Amino acid sequence: MTTLLRTLALTLHYAGLFAVDRVDLNVQPGSVHALIGPNGAGKTTLFNLISGLVAPTEGTVLFRGLDVTSLPADRRTALGLARTFQTSRIFGAMTVLENVLTGLQPRCFAGLIATVLRTPAFYREERALVARARDTLHMVGLSARADLPAATLPHGEQRLLEIARAIAPEPALLLLDEPAAGMNPAETAALANLVRRIRDLGTSVLLVEHDMGFVMDISDAVTVLNFGRCIFQGTPAAARQAPEVMEAYLGQKVAARLAARAPRMTV
Amino acid sequence: MMRRCFVVLAAALTFGAGPALAEDTVPVGAIEILSGPSAAYGIAIRAGLELALDEVNVHGVLGGRKIALTIEDSAGLKDQAINAARKLIGRDKVIAIIGPTLSNEMFAVGPVTNERRIPTVGTSTTAVGVTAIGPFIFRTSLPEADVIPVTLKKAMSRGVKTIALVYANDDVFSKSGFDVMKAAAEKAGLNIVAIESFGSKDTDFSAQLTKIKALKPDAVGISALVEPTSGVLLQARQLGFGSETLFIGGNGANSPKLGEIAGAAADGLIVGSPWFIGKPDPANQQFVADFRKKYSKDPDQFAAQAFDALRIVAAAINRAGAADPVKLREALTQTTFSGVTGPFAFTAGRDPASAAGVVVLVMQGGKFGIAP
């Protein structure tokens, strides 16, 4: 199997700092891959580089075997790359259903003329889109909210809506930026199930998350960033043992103490 | 809700304001700029019209019927001027319209009134082509084509042989004045050494004036409204133009504001005018006195022209013998009148026939006097 997403020596030099420094990342198809590291390690920046919102100083992004480094964000989305944001960026003035329909943009083909003339083909496509959007809302458990203005949803549901919007077109890879932030334990557990289902339906997931329990629970692979550099790549179990990971997270002293007690990470 | 709004609006449009038409009045309309940046002209004209109305209605027309004058504001906007004309004709049933104020408003309003065969008399529209709009379009204001040659003749009598022309290229008044000035200068055999333009809101004319100064013309002709004309004069003095250069103003310079703004810099400028406040004939002195009494200020040329225009229309209504627009048109073409701007009659082209009333004025110490 070929690698779904590869970054080669991806670097972003910004204001005299290496925000992302020669990162080589490999995300395998059919996996949930976690990207962890302390605050300011460059995780979100790396997401922005991968999704095409920020242009790298150097390096290459390969997605499904294609060099997408110079493609703008919208073209990458069309190729099957989807993402959510750290602070949710739903379209508050639209309804929940319309948000998901907007996420289905890569599946919209009706041209301007067909749209204005309201051709049968236009209606067929529109019906298919709405059906798909309702299915997606059902999957994340927001069916009952379909016609509410998105801004009126509580925080946890807004996060789910953002995920629904991203997965509606069945992307090959979904980037989740701290999906569990601000969720209570029950919501987090449901989210873990959702992420697994997304993976099982054929969408690989690359996620940034601080809730280590959540990460260890659902990830197939873990990459650890610190100061913009990749310091570890491997399985969650191996990450748990790796001293350099703990050092990055906790500082050397604490790491040493915890290592002595065969630690379980619950940071 | 929306529907109710529209019903109310429609009602307002149908039955809204407008003078109650008594059977025995003769409705006449006027369209003038009463608001917005050019309001000064329309307000002067309104003053002249209302003063004339007082005088005319002492005896009335057609054996005692009063003229009901409805003055609409155009705000200097084309659309509002057209709406006003349509309202005056369609609702107030006027038999004649005085105005509108600006030539470009007339270009928009004239075709409408002409189509409806309502005589329309401009009192301040001096641009070329205004009366060519149609047989119902008249004007009492002397076109610049009649005034400028008189001014140039005066200049040439002072030995002017070369002239430079500057004008504001962005308003109708100044541009058409310039066209006339250029044609008149060519016809008079003057040597035009330079033609420069500026915007009527410009404040810096140094580049144009420096260029002209290097060419040393005997005279500089300025076609612009009074404010930029003042600006040109002030800056010309700064750049060292002295009394050896004769400045010649277009119609725009014919305003007491020139002295107020430009002060001593305007001294020596000459300008042709169809009217002059100091003209000694008794009719004019009476007008000036009445105007001062009613408004506590001096009339200007626009007020004087408007004052005559309404009285010319009244005379023509009497000649027509009926409040009928088509008969009025015929009557206007035959009316002769002696007003504060001098003896008056229309040419076959519906322009003023005589330029005999034109006087050449010279600015001295901030005031106009008759040029020696």
Added chain:
Amino acid sequence: MLAQQLINGVLLGASYALFALGFTLMFGVLRVINLTYGFYFSAGAFAALFLTRDAGLGIWAALPLAAVTAGLIAVALDWLLLAPLRRKRAPELASLMVTLGGVLALYSAATAILGPDIRRLPPGLVDGTVFELAGLRVATPQLFILVASFVLVGALVWLLNFTRLGLAIRAMAENPDAAGLMGIDTGRTAALVSFVAGCLAGAGGVLIGLNFNAIHPYMGESMMLRGFVVVIVGGLGDIRGALIAGLALGVVEVLTAGYVDSGLKEAVAFAILVAVLWTRPSGLFGRPALRRA
């Protein structure tokens, strides 16, 4: 003649630069294209008119008072129109629109109240001496503008780089959130920047009104269009860029009028604007000085 034309150009350009200084300062710090700026210019000139004509003050007393008046108007307008949007973190277009509506209402209201006609400051306020050297002529009020534009650029650069207020302003220009976290009162700094910009505009209005003898409610609007060109060409927020761009624009306009066609004077200015937007939208001189300083 060329020498006199170059002098004309520099003098005209100085008035453009003088006008644009506060405008570019406002943009650099507050990140807003504040279209009410032109109104402060008119307000300053009118304040000076009333102070000299009706209150009988001399020009040197009226100038600072007029500048401060314009500054206070600027603060009030910033508080009314822009501060609510800053609090809401509204997009920059909202600020542009609100100032657009505001300035239209202000100009039209001023015209309705004051009348549209052009006034001038009482003659004899300043010595109208014209200096003449080898046939080249410069009038005293023109020298004031030239000197004022250079002095004010110097003063602004000093204010920004060597004072506490300048430090706060620069921090805010760099990143308002971080500045807020560092304990800078961003609301107060914004008000101060508006005040300084308003004073600059007001002083410009007085000096330029004095030189061109033309004070009317819309005088700021006609300058505003030149202001855009200067600020974009110099780089939004770049104070030294504004000075250079202003002088250059003046010279280009004068040379166009003097040697090509005076009708094209205005078109050339805007052709430059469009060309710069095509090729170097961040201005001819690169990054804004405020953030570099």
Added chain:
Amino acid sequence: MPEWLDDFLWTYQNLVHALGINGLLALSMYVVLAVGQLSLGQAAFMGLGAYSSVLLTLKLDLPFLAVLPLSCVAPVLFALAIGVPTLRLSGVYLAIATIGLGEVLRAVYLNVDWLGGALGLSGIPGRAESWMIFGLLGVAILALWAVGRSAIGRAMAAIREDETAAQVMGINLARYRLGALLASAVLAGLAGALGAHSSSFIGPNEYGFEPAVTILSFALLGGIGTPLGPVVGAWILTLLPEVLRGFSDLRLVFNGVIIVLAVLFLPEGLLALRMRRHAA
């Protein structure tokens, strides 16, 4: 037709035309605002449509139904020239560039003799009929409504709300913005041609900065939730000076205040309507 009705229609013909034309102009502002951009070039586009259509009528004597579509050509070309370089920049640049465009065009009209200079072009035959104006307005409203309730409308709404998120949805920002600007140019060009052929005279000062701001106030008064909002806004602001006497003095003050209040307090406009953004 009874005489009074005939008189009534004749009296208000120009006003009725103005309602339709200003409605089209409001829509031309709406399409740009609908993708979160601000253009002050509508008046300039309108002027291009007006001048080019008048030249076609006066110099080539083409029939009006041929002139009308051709009047969109010049505005579209200028929209491309302005839009291509500026739309990749922040929205402020488009606003400034479009103001610049208006001024450059004004200088051109003033200085080119066969465009009449300050005297403008007069003697334009009154060929714009009410049915054309309102037919086009109706078609434009329906088309924009149809577009609003489709994937294209969702993309436009998404761009207006959050450009970055919209991009990540696979929406090509530049394409939509340019498309909106071109549609705006077409609508304004048509409005210009219709306006010129219903008032017999056009001049260079009718297409400057103030008309552009007035058009903006149409759209902001009505709100940009649906295409109807701006049209109603235009109608209110067109009728008001006719209904309220003495209002014309304060017309521009009022327009300005509307913009301020709309931005600060009523971002949805007077008619805070919103439309469903899907068709199934």
